[in-house]
Amino acid sequence: MSTTVIAEIPGHELPSEERVNYLTVDHSVKSWLLTHDHKRIALLYLISITLMFFVGGFFAVLMRLNLIEPTGLVAPETYNKLFSMHGIIMVFFFLVPSIPATLGNFLVPMMIGARDLAFPRINLLSWYIYIVGAAFTMYAVISGGVDTGWTFYTPYSSTFSHSQVIPAAVGVFVTGFSSILTGLNFIVTIHKMRAPGLTWFRLPLFIWAMYATSVIFILGTPVIAITLFLLGLERLLHIGIFDPAIGGDPILFQHMFWFYSHPAVYIMILPGMGVMSELITAFSRKRIFGYTFVAFSSLAIAVISFLVWGHHMFVTGQSVYAGLIFSVLSFMVAIPSAIKVFNWTATLYKGSISYEAPMLYALGFIGLFTMGGLTGLFLASLATDVHLNGTYFIVAHFHYIMVGGAVMAYLGGLHFWWPKITGRLYPDGWARFAALVIFVGFNLTFFPQFVLGYLGMPRRYAVYPGEFQVLNVMSSAGASILGVGYIIPLVYFIWSFKYGPIAGPNPWGAKGLEWTTPSPPPTENFEEVPIVTEQAYNYAGTSESAHG
Amino acid sequence: MADMATHNAHHAQHDAFQHQFEDMEQQRDAGTFGMWVFLAQEIMFFGGIFAAYIVYRALFHDSFEIGSNLLNVKFGAANTVVLIASSLTMALAIHAAQAGKKGKTQVMYLLLTVLLGVIFLAVKFTFEWTADYHEHLIPGFGFIIRPEWGAAGSHVPMFFSFYFFMTGLHALHMIVGIPIILIIAVMAWRNKFDEVYHAPLEMVGLYWHFVDIVWIFLFPLLYLVGGRYLSNGGH
Numbered sequence: 001m002s003t004t005v006i007a008e009i010p011g012h013e014l015p016s017e018e019r020v021n022y023l024t025v026d027h028s029v030k031s032w033l034l035t036h037d038h039k040r041i042a043l044l045y046l047i048s049i050t051l052m053f054f055v056g057g058f059f060a061v062l063m064r065l066n067l068i069e070p071t072g073l074v075a076p077e078t079y080n081k082l083f084s085m086h087g088i089i090m091v092f093f094f095l096v097p098s099i100p101a102t103l104g105n106f107l108v109p110m111m112i113g114a115r116d117l118a119f120p121r122i123n124l125l126s127w128y129i130y131i132v133g134a135a136f137t138m139y140a141v142i143s144g145g146v147d148t149g150w151t152f153y154t155p156y157s158s159t160f161s162h163s164q165v166i167p168a169a170v171g172v173f174v175t176g177f178s179s180i181l182t183g184l185n186f187i188v189t190i191h192k193m194r195a196p197g198l199t200w201f202r203l204p205l206f207i208w209a210m211y212a213t214s215v216i217f218i219l220g221t222p223v224i225a226i227t228l229f230l231l232g233l234e235r236l237l238h239i240g241i242f243d244p245a246i247g248g249d250p251i252l253f254q255h256m257f258w259f260y261s262h263p264a265v266y267i268m269i270l271p272g273m274g275v276m277s278e279l280i281t282a283f284s285r286k287r288i289f290g291y292t293f294v295a296f297s298s299l300a301i302a303v304i305s306f307l308v309w310g311h312h313m314f315v316t317g318q319s320v321y322a323g324l325i326f327s328v329l330s331f332m333v334a335i336p337s338a339i340k341v342f343n344w345t346a347t348l349y350k351g352s353i354s355y356e357a358p359m360l361y362a363l364g365f366i367g368l369f370t371m372g373g374l375t376g377l378f379l380a381s382l383a384t385d386v387h388l389n390g391t392y393f394i395v396a397h398f399h400y401i402m403v404g405g406a407v408m409a410y411l412g413g414l415h416f417w418w419p420k421i422t423g424r425l426y427p428d429g430w431a432r433f434a435a436l437v438i439f440v441g442f443n444l445t446f447f448p449q450f451v452l453g454y455l456g457m458p459r460r461y462a463v464y465p466g467e468f469q470v471l472n473v474m475s476s477a478g479a480s481i482l483g484v485g486y487i488i489p490l491v492y493f494i495w496s497f498k499y500g501p502i503a504g505p506n507p508w509g510a511k512g513l514e515w516t517t518p519s520p521p522p523t524e525n526f527e528e529v530p531i532v533t534e535q536a537y538n539y540a541g542t543s544e545s546a547h548g
Numbered sequence: 549m550a551d552m553a554t555h556n557a558h559h560a561q562h563d564a565f566q567h568q569f570e571d572m573e574q575q576r577d578a579g580t581f582g583m584w585v586f587l588a589q590e591i592m593f594f595g596g597i598f599a600a601y602i603v604y605r606a607l608f609h610d611s612f613e614i615g616s617n618l619l620n621v622k623f624g625a626a627n628t629v630v631l632i633a634s635s636l637t638m639a640l641a642i643h644a645a646q647a648g649k650k651g652k653t654q655v656m657y658l659l660l661t662v663l664l665g666v667i668f669l670a671v672k673f674t675f676e677w678t679a680d681y682h683e684h685l686i687p688g689f690g691f692i693i694r695p696e697w698g699a700a701g702s703h704v705p706m707f708f709s710f711y712f713f714m715t716g717l718h719a720l721h722m723i724v725g726i727p728i729i730l731i732i733a734v735m736a737w738r739n740k741f742d743e744v745y746h747a748p749l750e751m752v753g754l755y756w757h758f759v760d761i762v763w764i765f766l767f768p769l770l771y772l773v774g775g776r777y778l779s780n781g782g783h
Contacts, residue, residue: 109568114568115567115568116567116568117568118568118569118578118582119578119582120566120568180589183585184582184585184586184589185582187585188578188581188582188585189578191581192574192577192578192581193568193569193574193578218585218588218589218592219588219589219592220592221589221592222589222590222592222593222595222596223592223593223595223596225593226593226594226596226597227596230597230600230713233688233709233713236688237687237688237689238687238688239687239688239705239709239713240687240705240706240709241600241604241706241709241710246702246703246705246706247607247608247702247703247706248706249603249604249607252600252603256596256599256600259596524567529570
């Protein structure tokens with residue numbers, strides 16, 4: 001392990017309390033709120049998105065409670081607001097910023113051997129923008145809620161809805177700029193600030209994933225910004241662009257919305273894929289199988305993701321020929337995604353695998369993401385989509401990707417780098433237990449929804465025919481297990497922050513520059529700029545030429 | 549760029565140097581590259597509305613022609629000249645810094661840029677938009693569809709929705725840019741910029757040129773697309 005990139009780390013052997021690190025350098029509130037340190041900003045984001053996660057989760061709990069009874073427990077209008085607020089908060093305020101703004105912010109400079117991101121002040125600004133956006137959305141929640149669904153479809157949102165569409169749309173609009181600034185910072189940092197010797201093909205695959213994600217941030221987010229801007233004007237002034245009553249086309253809104261929001265799905269899953277490559281290699285003690293394929297598949301996903309938005313509109317008055325093209329292109333996204341899954345499993349082959357908590361999440365990800373991805377092909381096929389569109393099959397499909405994929409990877413990554421972030425270990429037994437609870441709870445929640453959808457239960461309804469009750473009760477039972485599974489890590493993470501055993505610089509024996517500094521790292525990350533002389537994931541300790 | 553490298557030792561001492569970078573050259577590279585990435589974002593931002601414009605222009609060709617012919621092309625053309633001139637003065641300000649000219653020279657060009665920007669906005673708001681308001685051409689603010697427009701009249705408001713949204717968004721970018729140029733001018737007045745360090749000046753310049761280029765696309769799409777001179781000449 002000590003043959004890594006820098007020979008000696010001063011202060012390595014000191015216990016973390018005695019060494020000044022980024023957490024202990026200044027305790028004042030001001031030093032946190034005005035910090036330029038990417039690691040502190042990552043923690044600010046971590047706290048904010050965790051709060052939003054539990055707010056969004058609260059709405060999910062209410063939805064699942066409502067669906068225990070076929071007649072529903074709340075009024076249909078209330079139910080509309082529940083799923084809308086759940087979607088808006090989870091997508092825009094948790095999933096999109098989740099891995100990039102927390103783990104990405106913390107790790108991008110550390111993994112490339114830099115002292116900070118290229119623009120620390122812009123990084124801090126992005127957090128404040130996020131908070132302002134979240135404040136608008138929370139205002140929308142408190143002042144009566146939104147009932148348009150997270151998709152804000154016109155003309156309902158622009159003309160007919162009596163809920164708080166404008167504050168919610170402003171919230172999403174504003175938060176978009178925090179994503180744009182994060183993406184901008186990552187792209188510039190990865191291009192310009194890599195340590196000497198750290199060539200593109202020596203980068204950890206997490207960095208490739210962050211780069212691909214940032215490209216989508218930059219090219220996709222502005223389009224939803226302009227779309228929501230137009231939606232707001234439509235609602236306030238009836239300018240007519242999306243209003244069919246005066247010649248506008250509501251389907252144009254859907255095109256513009258999905259032009260961002262489909263790539264946004266990859267904003268949510270690509271960072272998770274990056275985390276996966278780190279976890280799989282670290283816990284099977286092997287170099288990744290097919291490094292360049294995994295790296296380029298991230299870019300391929302980012303590029304193709306911009307060309308598939310029409311598959312959300314197969315039954316929305318789009319021409320059959322357009323549908324045909326979008327269907328083919330959607331199938332093409334499966335190729336780079338499958339490359340990743342195959343390469344992770346091939347990496348496991350003959351590895352010395354250990355089952356620490358992060359690895360349990362990683363293995364869970366492979367299974368759940370594969371299910372989510374393959375069911376996506378059902379929906380990308382024109383004929384089956386006609387049957388499945390607008391049913392719980394879709395809900396189950398994208399939750400397998402976003403929760404089974406993205407959230408599992410996020411939690412896996414959080415468990416993996418928690419010792420680096422805090423310098424403390426969490427109780428491993430509890431962590432493994434929570435990972436299993438989440439896996440079981442997740443499947444019990446969402447697998448019945450595949451069946452429900454296939455049987456024809458439509459999504460977004462507060463009531464349903466009695467024959468669907470058994471599956472709905474199973475789903476609600478699963479949701480309560482899942483909820484417990486999310487609360488357990490919250491408890492032991494908070495506990496470990498103060499009472500956990502000291503972790504040391506590299507508790508997993510993992511490769512990568514971030515593990516060569518003390519835990520928690522000093523403000524400047526590295527005592528001296530590291531010089532990289534080897535490939536990523538060099539667990540075998542071989543020279544680069546041996547791998548060709 | 550090549551002669552920058554020879555000054556590295558000097559760069560590291562510059563008081564604008566930020567700790568996360570290795571040297572001034574890396575800092576300057578990162579800043580300029582960041583601005584380009586930001587402009588890519590801006591292109592997508594305007595791209596969405598341009599795409600929507602193209603869709604409706606194809607759908608409602610006649611209405612867009614009527615709408616376009618109602619705009620005052622003389623003011624639009626004059627403003628195009630004003631804006632291109634402001635790009636020139638901006639480029640001259642950057643050149644002055646690169647050539648190591650005194651801060652005052654840079655300030656003069658920057659203030660000229662601001663002045664031209666203000667003239668543009670003044671023409672836009674006082675001559676054009678105010679007149680449009682009196683002629684009831686602003687959707688959402690008492691738009692009146694005139695009988696002489698015929699069947700195509702019902703979609704003329706759509707053209708004006710695009711007109712006000714696109715030019716408004718463009719004007720908003722100028723309104724954001726002008727105070728930033730003034731801040732840069734204050735920095736120039738304090739002789740912050742020289743042949744070694746002028747990255748902020750360059751970045752604002754990039755932004756300003758971008759805003760100009762957007763106008764170069766807006767002018768024909770909005771003012772000239774009606775083709776009034778073509779049809780006058782033809783008949």
